[in-house]
Amino acid sequence: MSGARKIYTMPGPLRMYRGGCSLSRVDVAYETWGELNEARDNAILLFTGLSPSAHAAASRLDPSPGWWEEMIGKDHPIDTRRYFLICMNSLGSCFGSTGPASVNPDSGEPYRLDFPVLSLEDVARAGKELLRGLGITKLAAVMGASMGGMTALAFAVKFPTVAEAVVSISGAARALPFAIALRSLQREIIRSDGAWNRGSYPLGAGPVRGMQLARKLGMITYRSSKEWQLRFGRERIAEERKTGDAFAIDFEVEAYMEAHARKFTGQFDPNCYLYLSRAMDLFDLGDHGGSVEAALGRVRAKRALIMGVETDFLFPLFQQKEIADGLEAAGLDVTFAGLDSLQGHDAFLVDMDNFRPRIGEFLA
C-alpha cells in the first residue's frame, strides 16, 4: 500500500445512482500533492481510468513513480506550487476505496456480487463527498482521462457550479455500442474462467487466465494499429524463447501482450473490474436531462479543455468533439484539441510531447 494514501470515510451511507439501494459505509482512498491555499479554491480533483490507483505521481511519502508522473509536480503541467491536486481511487475499485472486494459491514464478508450496480455517477458523487470531507466547496478544475474523463463530465453535470474548469481527455458523453461490445466481451471472458466461480474466488487469486485474456483485449483497443506496425511489424520472437507448445507465440507483438497481461494479473480484483467496466457501458449523459446536449447545457464551469486522439478507436475523436460542442453551446470557453498521436486511446499516458504543453497552457 502506498504510504501517501489517505482514506476518507463518509459520515453516512451513499445512495447509489441505480438500483435504489445504498452503501452503508464508504471509504474513499486518495492522494494529494501541493497545498490547499487560504481561499480553498486552488484544488483540482482528478478521476482515474479503469485500472489506476490514486497514486498519480511520486511524493515524499511515496517516492515510487505514479501513473501520470510526468504531468504532475513543480514546473509540470499540473503545477503543484500553484494547485492542490487530489487524485481519487474510484469507488468500486480495489486500491483503498470501497468496492466489491471490500468487506460488507452487514455480513462481515467481502461484497463480491452483492455490491450494488455501480455507475460513474456514484464515482462522481464519492468525489463530491471527499471534497466535503476536505472542506472544499470550489474546484479550480475537475479532470480525468478515459473513464476518468467520463466521470469528470458526470461530476460537472451533477454538481454544475463546483468546478471552474473541466478537463476531459479521451472521454465520452456516452458509451458507443462498439465499445460496449468490446467491454462486454472482456467481462464475459473473465466470467467464463471457471476460477471466477460466480465471483466467489479467494481474494487475491481467482480467474487469472480470464483476467489476462481480458487485459490483452484491452491492450489491443488501447493502442493503434499504426503504432504496432511501427513498433513490431512482423518481427518474430527468438527461437530460444519459444515454448514448444502448439500455437504458442511466434511474433513479437504476441510476446509484448503476454508480458503486459502477466504484469496486470493479481494487481486488479476481477469483480472490481467487472463493476467498473459495466459502469462505463451504462454511462450516458443523456440520462441527465433527456439528451447529451441538455446535460452539458447544465454545466456552469467557465472553461473547458476537451482532448482526444485521432488514432483512438475505442473513444473516437467525434465523441470528444460532441462534448466540446455541447459545452460551447452551454457558454463555456472551450479549448478542443484533436491530437495526431500514434498511441490511440492510451496516448495521454505516453505521448507527453503532445499532452503536456496543452494541459500546461490551459492550467497556466
Place this chain on the structure above:
Amino acid sequence: MSGARKIYTMPGPLRMYRGGCSLSRVDVAYETWGELNEARDNAILLFTGLSPSAHAAASRLDPSPGWWEEMIGKDHPIDTRRYFLICMNSLGSCFGSTGPASVNPDSGEPYRLDFPVLSLEDVARAGKELLRGLGITKLAAVMGASMGGMTALAFAVKFPTVAEAVVSISGAARALPFAIALRSLQREIIRSDGAWNRGSYPLGAGPVRGMQLARKLGMITYRSSKEWQLRFGRERIAEERKTGDAFAIDFEVEAYMEAHARKFTGQFDPNCYLYLSRAMDLFDLGDHGGSVEAALGRVRAKRALIMGVETDFLFPLFQQKEIADGLEAAGLDVTFAGLDSLQGHDAFLVDMDNFRPRIGEFLA
C-alpha cells in the same frame, strides 16, 4: 453435407510449404456452377474466407442459399452462363477438404494437432492441384475475399501464368501486427477453454464457450463502429429477455453478438479454426522474392481488380492499395476500388449495392 459437393483426391502427397513435411492423402472439396467451355479457359477459381464452405451459391443439386448467393448466377456479377465457377473449401478446413479434423491415414485417428503447420501457400497449391484434376491449365480469373483474397494473391504469385485476371477483395499482402494480435487472442481464448484439451476433444463437441467468445471477437473486428452505432445505438434488451445472471447482457448489441456466436458453434471445428487463423498470421508475400513488391512483380496476369473498404480496420484500405500499386508496377491493368461501405471487413458479404456492379463490370 451439400449434395453439390464434389471431392477431388490428389493422386499423390502434398508437400507443405512450411515445416518440411507432407500430407500423404489430400481431399479437396469443391462445388461448381456453369459449364467449362471447349477451350477450357472460362474457369474462375474462388477461394473463401476463414469459415465458409465451398457452397458459395445455390444450385440444382443443393438449392440452399450459399455464402455469396447474390454474386453468382445468371445475370449476376459472376455470370454462370459465361463462366465456369469453382469454389474450393480451403485445405485445413472442415467442410470436406483435408484438415485437422480429418482422419490421418497413417494412424487411423483424426490429425488434430498432428496436422502439419498450414500456410495459405498450401491452400493455393491445393487449388492448383484441383485444377490439374479438372484438366484446367488456364483460368479466366483467380478470386477471393478476406483470407481468400490473400490466398488468391498467393496463387497468382506462385503460379504466375495460370490466371488471366486476379480479383482480391479486402485482402492483404501480409498480416499486420494488429490483426495478428487479434487472431492470436482468439486462438488463445479457444485454447484456454478446458474443453479444448490440447486439441483432443470429441469431434463435433469441444471448446464451445471458447469458440463462442472467439467468434464474438471476430464479429467485432468484421464490422464497423459506425454501422453498430446506426444499427444498435444504446438500445436496451427487453426486460423479459434478461436472464437474471449477474453481468448478463443489457444492450441489443450484446444480444446480437450472443445470437451469432451461438449460431456459429458446432459448425466449425476448433482445431481447424486454429490452423486457418494462424495461416493468416504467417502469410507474407514478402517471403516470395524478398519483398511484397518483388513478389507481386512476378505476377503475369493481365488484369486485376483490387477492392477494399474504408471502415475495415482489420484489413485496412492501405493494404489493398499496396497490392494495387504492386500489381500496377508489374504491368497489370489494375482497377482499384476503395469503397465507403459501412460494414467494415464483412462488407463484401452484405453491401451488394457497392460490390456487385464493380465485380460485374470487371468480369463483363
